[in-house]
Each structure stands twice: as structure tokens, then as C-alpha cells.
Amino acid sequence: MKALIIGGGIAGPATAIALRKAGIDSVVYESHPGGADTIGVFLTLGSNGIDALRTIDADAPALAAGFPTPAIDMVSTTGKSLGRVRTSRPDGDITSRTLKRADLYRAIRGEAAHRGIRIAHGKRLVWAQDTADGVRAVFADGSEEYGDLLIGCDGIHSTVRGIIDPAAPAPSYSGLIGLGGYTRGVPVDAQTGSYRMMFGKRAFFGYVPAPDGEVWWFANLPRPAEPARGELENIGPEQWRRELTELFAEDTGPAAALIRAARAITPAGPMHALPTLPVWHRGRMIAIGDAAHAPSPTSGQGASLSVEDAVELAKALRDRPTIESAFAAYEALRRPRVERIVKQAARINNNKAAGPAGRIIRDLLMPLVLPRLANGEQSRQTYAHHIDWDTTTAAPPRPGTRTHL
Ligand SMILES: Cc1cc2nc3c(=O)[nH]c(=O)nc-3n(C[C@H](O)[C@H](O)[C@H](O)COP(=O)(O)OP(=O)(O)OC[C@H]3O[C@@H](n4cnc5c(N)ncnc54)[C@H](O)[C@@H]3O)c2cc1C
Known part of the structure; x- marks a missing residue:
């Protein structure tokens, strides 16, 4: 086969x-x-x-x-x-x-x-x-x-x-767009490998310190209307840096500082499911x-x-x-x-x-x-899901049997 x-x-x-x-x-x-x-x-x-x-x-x-x-x-x-x-x-x-x-x-x-x-x-x-x-x-x-x-x-x-x-x-479009970045030299209130995620006032932010000291972060921004093709691609990292810093300015925590000092900001994309x-x-x-x-x-x-x-x-x-x-x-x-x-x-x-x-x-x-x-x-x-390679896959249910939610 x-x-x-x-x-x-x-x-x-x-x-x-x-x-x-x-x-x-x-x-x-x-x-x-x-x-x-x-x-x-x-x-x-x-x-x-x-x-x-x-x-x-x-x-x-x-x-x-x-x-x-x-x-x-x-x-x-x-x-x-x-x-x-x-x-x-x-x-x-x-x-x-x-x-x-x-x-x-x-x-x-x-x-x-x-x-x-x-x-x-x-x-x-x-x-x-x-x-x-x-x-x-x-x-x-x-x-x-x-x-x-x-x-x-x-x-x-x-x-x-x-x-x-x-x-x-x-x-379907989730109503959110996502992007992320990598920052060094900004102290954060989380240990290596420990994620912190914040429901901010205007957007969602997550970050995790990597073992080499760099902080990896991402942001999810509400955008009710799905961005048109090419719309997000035209926004460069510096414009995102400005917009995001402003967006998280009122929230407690290191979000704004991490964004301001980022060495790299990834391109933004609409989040689909x-x-x-x-x-x-x-x-x-x-x-x-x-x-x-x-x-x-x-x-x-x-x-x-x-x-x-x-x-x-x-x-x-x-x-x-x-x-x-x-x-x-x-x-x-x-x-x-x-x-x-x-x-x-x-x-x-x-x-x-x-x-x-x-x-x-x-x-x-x-x-x-x-x-x-x-x-x-x-x-x-x-x-904890585990697949046992050695067990045999069961026969499919008979036609007409409801098998999904
Ligand atoms: C920003 C972001 C963050 C994410 N975070 C997480 C996370 O934390 N944890 C997690 O588990 N998942 C996460 N995901 C989702 C995860 O990346 C996907 O679920 C996963 O990549 C799906 O794997 P896949 O092989 O089905 O599809 P993909 O990884 O998308 O691979 C599809 C491949 O098919 C190729 N292809 C497309 N059309 C054709 C064609 N017509 N002919 C030939 N090749 C074609 C594409 O080029 C691509 O290489 C995230 C996704 C994004 C965008």
C-alpha cells in the first residue's frame, strides 16, 4: 500500500x-x-x-x-x-x-x-x-x-x-488577531518555563522566560471584523511596537516594557478555527x-x-x-x-x-x-491522553450510529 x-x-x-x-x-x-x-x-x-x-x-x-x-x-x-x-x-x-x-x-x-x-x-x-x-x-x-x-x-x-x-x-474567524515577540533584559515576575497570561484591559498577553533568559511573548488583539487579505501584512514591526505598547499601557505587569524592548516582533495574523x-x-x-x-x-x-x-x-x-x-x-x-x-x-x-x-x-x-x-x-x-500502539483499532460503528458530539 x-x-x-x-x-x-x-x-x-x-x-x-x-x-x-x-x-x-x-x-x-x-x-x-x-x-x-x-x-x-x-x-x-x-x-x-x-x-x-x-x-x-x-x-x-x-x-x-x-x-x-x-x-x-x-x-x-x-x-x-x-x-x-x-x-x-x-x-x-x-x-x-x-x-x-x-x-x-x-x-x-x-x-x-x-x-x-x-x-x-x-x-x-x-x-x-x-x-x-x-x-x-x-x-x-x-x-x-x-x-x-x-x-x-x-x-x-x-x-x-x-x-x-x-x-x-x-x-471561522475568532475575532482576534495574534502576534508575538522575543525580548531580552526586561525583568519579569515569572520563573523559567512558567507562563503568565493576562486578560488585559484591551487585549490578551502571555509571556514565558526561556532558559537562556530571553522572554517569549504573544498578544491576542480583539478585531471584530476579519482583516482583509494583505491588511495585516502591510503593518510593520515598528508600527506594532507603537500600537501594542499603547494598548497594554494601562495594564499591570511587564507587557508594555516587553513590547517596547523587543528584539523581534513576528508578523500578525488573524486567528481562525x-x-x-x-x-x-x-x-x-x-x-x-x-x-x-x-x-x-x-x-x-x-x-x-x-x-x-x-x-x-x-x-x-x-x-x-x-x-x-x-x-x-x-x-x-x-x-x-x-x-x-x-x-x-x-x-x-x-x-x-x-x-x-x-x-x-x-x-x-x-x-x-x-x-x-x-x-x-x-x-x-x-x-494524559495515551495511544497504545499494540492494541487493535476497533471496527467502526455500524452506519447510523451516532459517533460524534
Ligand atoms: C500563532 C499560532 C500559535 C499556535 N500555537 C499553538 C500552540 O501553542 N500549541 C499547538 O499545539 N498548536 C498551536 N498552533 C497550531 C498549530 O501550529 C497547528 O495546529 C499545527 O501546525 C497543525 O498541523 P498540520 O500539519 O495539520 O498543519 P500545518 O502545520 O499548517 O501544515 C500544513 C502544511 O501543508 C502545506 N500545504 C497547504 N496546502 C497545500 C497543498 N495544496 N499542497 C501541498 N501542501 C500544502 C502547508 O504549506 C503546510 O506545510 C498555533 C498556530 C498559530 C498560527
């Missing part, structure tokens, strides 16, 4: 590695000529994502590229503590890590290359279809490839998703990772869920007798989990964009509800 994997971000190479472990060959087709690194952005790889990478023996380079970040302290605009959110497995066995997105891409791609998996760059998929006994993929450069199945790992603005279901919903996708697969094609279920970056789970998807899909293809039944079994397993996490992130986004009255209610209620939401069963389900 040969799989055509579309997209060489996180889900793509992770899927290729997992398929190789399951005895299935694949080639990864990536549209960017030299990789798909996003400049400068950092992210958290959850303990569940690390655990999934470990299942396919590919966790070491990602661990080496990041630093441990076990929890987040949430504070209000006045610096009042709103509670601590645990972002790792409660047993402390695996701790979530913060790392540059580009470093995570490099780490996973390196593991794929190490196993002899081919990643073809400059290959933008434009069309695909099932044939009598396989699948045909057509690329923008006019070339074609044939395989037994096609896996769309082509991210939140997926082409594969629309080929599988032309009526598929588009990602794909809450629910009715059709994940058709025939021999399936969408996984952000292409099927993108949580907003607020969740801190997009990358981790993509790796989990990769492992579960490879297992299902290993265990089920046909591609279609493997896809159905995979969806039944994954849909409830990913949609729960996507919904949680959407709720937090609403709090980030709260108006004056909403802020008062949020600051009163958050210390009461946060411990239950963030450190209880929900958190355990998210961060």
Missing part, C-alpha cells in the same frame, strides 16, 4: 513516520519550495503530543528543541491572580514543552528524513480523485502521482477538505490535523492533536481490512476528542475578547471555575 500525504507541516511527516511503523509506504508532498516554516511563532507541544511522538519513536529532537512548561498562571489587568492552569499530565511523567514552530517542523521532518521518507517540495496539490483501484493527485506544476490512498495534512486552509466535500465549511467538519473522508481520501479540525491557537493543542491523528490513522490502516473501514474507525475514535478540545478553546477566545461588563464578570467568575475546568477531568483527558 502506498499513501500520498499532502502537506509537510506537522501532521504530514508525523503520519509518514507512523505509517512506516505500521509497514505502509508514503511520500509527502509539500507546496512550499523549501519547507513550510512560519517565521518566528512559538507554540506549546502538550504532554499528549509528546506522548504520541514517543509512540512512533520520534520525540527526542522535539524535546531537545524546547523547554518544559508545566503550567500557566492567569492574571487580570490589575495583576490579580485568576488561577493556575495545569498544562501537563497530572502524574508529572511528561511535561509539555514550548518551542518555535519552525523547530518543531524541522524536528519532525528530520525524523521522517532519517527513516528515508521522501518529502517532495514545491508540490501544491490542486486536484485529486479516486480511480478504479487507487487515487490520483494533480499538482500545480502539472505533474500527477498515483497511490492507494490520499491523506490531506494540508492545514487549516486545506485543499483536500474541499475535494472530499465541496460543501465543507470554511474556517475549524469547529466542526461534517465529512472527514470520502472513498480513498481523508483530511486530518488542522485540515479536519483546527482548534484556535488558544487551545495550545493543534500540533499535539495533529500528531495524535497521525498515530491513530496509521494504527487504523494497519488494523482494519479496508481503507474505508480504517477511515471510519479512525473518525469514530477521534471526532469526540478533537471537537471537545476545539469547543473549549472557542470559550476561552470569547473571554479574551470581552467588553467592559464581560471583563468584570470574567474576573469574578474565573477564579471559581478555572480550577475545575483547567485542573480537573477535562485537563486530565487532554494532557
Whole structure:
């Protein structure tokens, strides 16, 4: 069996590695000529994502590229503590890590290359279809490839998703834009690896000191109307520095000072999510990772869920007798989990964009509800998730059985 994997971000190479472990060959087709690194952005790889990478023996380079970040302290605009959110497995066995997105891409791609998996760059998929006994993929450069199945790992603005279901919903805009930066020499009230996130008066701000003393920070700014294409790209770092410094001027804490002294500010982008996708697969094609279920970056789970998807899909293809039944079994397993996490992130986004009255209610209620939401069963389900490679993927439920939320 040969799989055509579309997209060489996180889900793509992770899927290729997992398929190789399951005895299935694949080639990864990536549209960017030299990789798909996003400049400068950092992210958290959850303990569940690390655990999934470990299942396919590919966790070491990602661990080496990041630093441990076990929890987040949430504070209000006045610096009042709103509670601590645990972002790792409660047993402390695996701790979530913060790392540059580009470093995570490099780490996973390196593991794929190490196993002899081919990643073809400059290959933008434009069309695909099932044939009598396989699948045909057509690329923008006019070339074609044939395989037994096609896996769309082509991210939140997926082409594969629309080929599988032309009526598929588009990602929704969260009402927030995001950007970040890196600063040295500004003292902060947090220890190395300890996140602090502030619901500021006018915007949301998070920061974490890295082991080398640099402080990594990000800001989420409410923008009710979705920015037009190119609008944010035209705003340079110095203009952001001025706007952000002013935006956080009234908040307690180091936000304004960190922004003023930043050595680098990353480009801003609108924050999107794909809450629910009715059709994940058709025939021999399936969408996984952000292409099927993108949580907003607020969740801190997009990358981790993509790796989990990769492992579960490879297992299902290993265990089920046909591609279609493997896809159905995979969806039944994954849909409830990913949609729960996507919904949680959407709720937090609403709090980030709260108006004056909403802020008062949020600051009163958050210390009461946060411990239950963030450190209880929900958190355990998210961060302690483990995939057992040796168990067999169960048969898909019979048609008509409700399998998702
Ligand atoms: C600012 C920001 C912060 C984030 N923070 C976090 C975080 O803290 N924790 C977390 O877990 N996640 C975070 N995320 C989300 C995370 O980056 C994504 O969930 C994750 O990258 C999804 O992996 P993926 O492989 O599905 O898609 P992607 O990583 O987007 O990869 C898709 C790949 O497909 C390629 N592609 C697209 N179209 C085609 C085509 N037609 N043909 C061929 N190739 C194509 C793209 O070039 C890209 O390389 C954040 C995202 C952003 C933007």
C-alpha cells in the first residue's frame, strides 16, 4: 500500500513516520519550495503530543528543541491572580514543552528524513480523485502521482477538505488577531518555563522566560471584523511596537516594557478555527490535523492533536481490512476528542475578547471555575491522553450510529 500525504507541516511527516511503523509506504508532498516554516511563532507541544511522538519513536529532537512548561498562571489587568492552569499530565511523567514552530517542523521532518521518507517540495496539490483501484493527485506544476490512498495534512486552509466535500465549511474567524515577540533584559515576575497570561484591559498577553533568559511573548488583539487579505501584512514591526505598547499601557505587569524592548516582533495574523467538519473522508481520501479540525491557537493543542491523528490513522490502516473501514474507525475514535478540545478553546477566545461588563464578570467568575475546568477531568483527558500502539483499532460503528458530539 502506498499513501500520498499532502502537506509537510506537522501532521504530514508525523503520519509518514507512523505509517512506516505500521509497514505502509508514503511520500509527502509539500507546496512550499523549501519547507513550510512560519517565521518566528512559538507554540506549546502538550504532554499528549509528546506522548504520541514517543509512540512512533520520534520525540527526542522535539524535546531537545524546547523547554518544559508545566503550567500557566492567569492574571487580570490589575495583576490579580485568576488561577493556575495545569498544562501537563497530572502524574508529572511528561511535561509539555514550548518551542518555535519552525523547530518543531524541522524536528519532525528530520525524523521522517532519517527513516528515508521522501518529502517532495514545491508540490501544491490542486486536484485529486479516486480511480478504479487507487487515487490520483494533480499538482500545480502539472505533474500527477498515483497511490492507494490520499491523506490531506494540508492545514487549516486545506485543499483536500474541499475535494472530499465541496460543501465543507470554511474556517471561522475568532475575532482576534495574534502576534508575538522575543525580548531580552526586561525583568519579569515569572520563573523559567512558567507562563503568565493576562486578560488585559484591551487585549490578551502571555509571556514565558526561556532558559537562556530571553522572554517569549504573544498578544491576542480583539478585531471584530476579519482583516482583509494583505491588511495585516502591510503593518510593520515598528508600527506594532507603537500600537501594542499603547494598548497594554494601562495594564499591570511587564507587557508594555516587553513590547517596547523587543528584539523581534513576528508578523500578525488573524486567528481562525475549524469547529466542526461534517465529512472527514470520502472513498480513498481523508483530511486530518488542522485540515479536519483546527482548534484556535488558544487551545495550545493543534500540533499535539495533529500528531495524535497521525498515530491513530496509521494504527487504523494497519488494523482494519479496508481503507474505508480504517477511515471510519479512525473518525469514530477521534471526532469526540478533537471537537471537545476545539469547543473549549472557542470559550476561552470569547473571554479574551470581552467588553467592559464581560471583563468584570470574567474576573469574578474565573477564579471559581478555572480550577475545575483547567485542573480537573477535562485537563486530565487532554494532557494524559495515551495511544497504545499494540492494541487493535476497533471496527467502526455500524452506519447510523451516532459517533460524534
Ligand atoms: C500563532 C499560532 C500559535 C499556535 N500555537 C499553538 C500552540 O501553542 N500549541 C499547538 O499545539 N498548536 C498551536 N498552533 C497550531 C498549530 O501550529 C497547528 O495546529 C499545527 O501546525 C497543525 O498541523 P498540520 O500539519 O495539520 O498543519 P500545518 O502545520 O499548517 O501544515 C500544513 C502544511 O501543508 C502545506 N500545504 C497547504 N496546502 C497545500 C497543498 N495544496 N499542497 C501541498 N501542501 C500544502 C502547508 O504549506 C503546510 O506545510 C498555533 C498556530 C498559530 C498560527
